[in-house]
Structures are given as C-alpha cells and as structure tokens.
Amino acid sequence: MNMKFWQTVGKHSNSVLSKTDPEIFSIVDRENLRKNNTIELIASANTVSPAVLEAMGSELINKVVEGYIGQRYFSGCTEIDKLENLAIHRAKQVFGATYANVQPHSCSQANQSVHLALMKPGDSFLGMDLMHGGHLSHGARTTLTAHHYTSLSYPVSREDEYLDYDQILKQAKEVRPKLIIAGASAYSRTIDFKRFRDIADQVGAFLLVDMAHIAGLVAAGLHPSPIAHAHIVTSSTQKTLRGPRGGIALMGKETANEYGHKLDSAIFPGLQGAAHMHTIAAKAVALEEALQPDFVVYQQNVLDNAKTLAEALMQSGFRLVSGGTDNHLMILDLRSQGMTGKEAEERLENVGITVNKNLIPYDLQKPWICSGIRIGTAAVTTRGFGPTEMHAIATMLDKILNKKLTAQIIQEVRHQVSIICRHHPLHIEEDIDNEHSYRA
Numbered sequence: 001m002n003m004k005f006w007q008t009v010g011k012h013s014n015s016v017l018s019k020t021d022p023e024i025f026s027i028v029d030r031e032n033l034r035k036n037n038t039i040e041l042i043a044s045a046n047t048v049s050p051a052v053l054e055a056m057g058s059e060l061i062n063k064v065v066e067g068y069i070g071q072r073y074f075s076g077c078t079e080i081d082k083l084e085n086l087a088i089h090r091a092k093q094v095f096g097a098t099y100a101n102v103q104p105h106s107c108s109q110a111n112q113s114v115h116l117a118l119m120k121p122g123d124s125f126l127g128m129d130l131m132h133g134g135h136l137s138h139g140a141r142t143t144l145t146a147h148h149y150t151s152l153s154y155p156v157s158r159e160d161e162y163l164d165y166d167q168i169l170k171q172a173k174e175v176r177p178k179l180i181i182a183g184a185s186a187y188s189r190t191i192d193f194k195r196f197r198d199i200a201d202q203v204g205a206f207l208l209v210d211m212a213h214i215a216g217l218v219a220a221g222l223h224p225s226p227i228a229h230a231h232i233v234t235s236s237t238q239k240t241l242r243g244p245r246g247g248i249a250l251m252g253k254e255t256a257n258e259y260g261h262k263l264d265s266a267i268f269p270g271l272q273g274a275a276h277m278h279t280i281a282a283k284a285v286a287l288e289e290a291l292q293p294d295f296v297v298y299q300q301n302v303l304d305n306a307k308t309l310a311e312a313l314m315q316s317g318f319r320l321v322s323g324g325t326d327n328h329l330m331i332l333d334l335r336s337q338g339m340t341g342k343e344a345e346e347r348l349e350n351v352g353i354t355v356n357k358n359l360i361p362y363d364l365q366k367p368w369i370c371s372g373i374r375i376g377t378a379a380v381t382t383r384g385f386g387p388t389e390m391h392a393i394a395t396m397l398d399k400i401l402n403k404k405l406t407a408q409i410i411q412e413v414r415h416q417v418s419i420i421c422r423h424h425p426l427h428i429e430e431d432i433d434n435e436h437s438y439r440a
C-alpha cells in the first residue's frame, strides 16, 4: 500500500504545502496530531485508508464533468466515464442493487433529491423524529424539505424506546404521507425494513431507507439489507462504510427501471452541478475495500466492541437508551449522573475523548444542551481497539462523568488516553511500503 500521500500530511519533508502555505499546513498537521492523540467515539466518524485518501487528493479534482455517462456536457471524459462506471458497478455489487448513483455530494442531498423525484411541493412525508434518533434531513423544521413539503414525524415507544411499528402504521393511516423515511442517526436497534414496507404499502406511500449510519454493517451482511424493501435507498459513504465524505443512492430491481431516470435527473441537474470525480474515485476505492473479506471482520469487530462497551457501561451504572445496542452505537442517558450531554461532551473532550451530546427520547432539555451522549465504535475499531480498550473506555467514562471529578482523576485519564493512543497509531509512518502498516 502506498503511504506516500499520508506521509506528506504528517511530515514537513516532501510537503509542498508546508512551504507554500505553512499556515494551512500547520492546521492540517496539528489536526492530524489531535486525531492521533484522541479516542474518537463520535458514532458517525471513521478514518479512511491511505488509498481512499490518495484517490481523494488526486489529479481527478481538476476535471470538470457534468451529466452522466453517455450524456456529458464537456468533452475529455473517456477516463472519467470508466471511473464512474466502475464506481457504479462496485456500489451495485456491494449492496446487491440494480441501480446506483454515485454523484450525490452528501446523503442529505441524496435525500433531498428523493423528495424532488417523487413528490410535489406540499406533499407530506413521515420521518423519524430528530429527538428520537432521526436525521435533520428527515424533516427537521429548519431544513429545505420541511419548507417545501409537509413534514411529519414518528417517535420511538415511551416504554422500551424501540420503534413501535403498530403505532407508526396507525399514524401513517391517519396522515397518509406520500413518502415514509426509515433510517436513523441515533438508534441503536436493528430496523425492520420489511415492516416499514408493509406500512408504506398499506397507505400507498413510497419507502425511502436512509442507511447512512449502518451502511458498512449492511455491506458486510451484518444488518438486514433494505434494498429489496425500499423504493429508494440512500447513504453517506463516510460513516461505517469508511469512504470519503459523500452520498450514494441505490435501488433494487423492483424500482430501478421506473425511477432510475427520475432520480438521476433530480440529482443532476435538479440539485447539483458538476460531479466531484475525485470523491467518486475515493468512493470506488472504499467500495472495493468493502468487498474484501477483512471488511466483514472489521464490521464484526465494530459490533463486538459496541456490545462489550455497552455491557461494561451498564455494569458501571449507566443507563443506555433502549437498554443496549444491536449495532455500532449507543445512547447514554446521563440524567441519573446529574449531568447534561453538553457538560459530558466538554468533560470528555478535556481528557482526549470525543463524543457528541445527543437528545434522548422525550428529552426535556434543549437540543444544544441534551440529556445524553452518543457513542460509536466504528472509528476506534479501525484503529485496532478491542475488548481490553472497551473496558478501559468504560472505566474512564465512569471516572469522568462523575460528580466527584478531581484534578488528579483528570490527569490519570489523560495519561491513560495517551498510552492507549500510542499503542494504536492511526497510521504507522515508518514502513512506507508495508501493507500491514495500515491498521484496518
């Protein structure tokens, strides 16, 4: 594996940027250092391979490309066409899809394009409530889709904090949405896509599954796939899938012929302009990585680590929303610790552990305060963390998220974080051409 590109980021030798723009170089350099010395528990975060990084920073950034293969608006696309073709082919292969569009700049934009393709302004859609784990792009009041369409939301059950499919069906029958969105940013349980499709069929709605968070698990066959159930599937490529920042849209054989062209037009020219070919190249590289056997091992480790961490945290007295996790993330309810999510996030950052404050179901706190935090294991598993580190993390969280925090405890935990990080470097910088220098 060629590590040269990575080398230029962390080291002054060989770096053009360090000479031409030392100000920016030093920010990149320090950010690299920060990430290396931090335990990253933000559930949507990950670290791409040097190969993905190299594709992202390649010459392809200089090619202007509009439209789709066979209908380009600029010439000189011979190589680019091969690239987009390959990316589409790999996306279909990874997810067993019949249609793939690899141009969305992000999953949020892929979601917007689904609205544009399937709905008329004013039509209503039903998505998971933000407070209950849904994503902003599923109808939050401040977003474009909520302005142009009527946005409605479903909660999780008050009793067990799981999705209550009977309740969602009842609500769907009352409001008759044109589109139902399944998928979440902060839901730790397996989602039953077949159930969602039954609900959509009963009310004559389209089903969009947004699998942004769990795409890597789906790719590895460790979460049920939505492809056969949803009319359209969207995803980010940067989360568990471990690719560049970007989006994809997919369809199974049921809908590909009927809606493929519509969705293509909604993405370009409906919402976006020129395609980002460097990002598409990086998506293709990440998708090829997702086809390798060791990707399944990685995703299984992500799940195992999440289970171990969840159990260790519950042993320490933390309450997890819904009582645990089936996937790569969990939500901690910190009310019994007498602490807000905001304070917890700040305390943890202060010792080198990054998380995000998160609303819990039926939260009474404001969204910028929150009663909980969200924790995920995708990024730390990429670094090679295993059960030992999960137990250590649970112990550190217990120490830091405790009323009786002292300066000495802060010192101890900071020290422990730095030791763990040193044992699991993000990228080993010596050994340039050694394949094993990247820890997957």
Ligand SMILES: *Cc1c(COP(=O)(O)O)cnc(C)c1O
Pocket: 044, 105, 106, 107, 108, 109, 134, 135, 137, 183, 184, 185, 210, 211, 212, 213, 235, 236, 237, 245, 246, 247
């Ligand atoms: C993160 C996330 C998105 C947004 O992805 P971007 O690529 O950052 O736009 C959309 N949907 C869900 C469910 C997410 O978790």
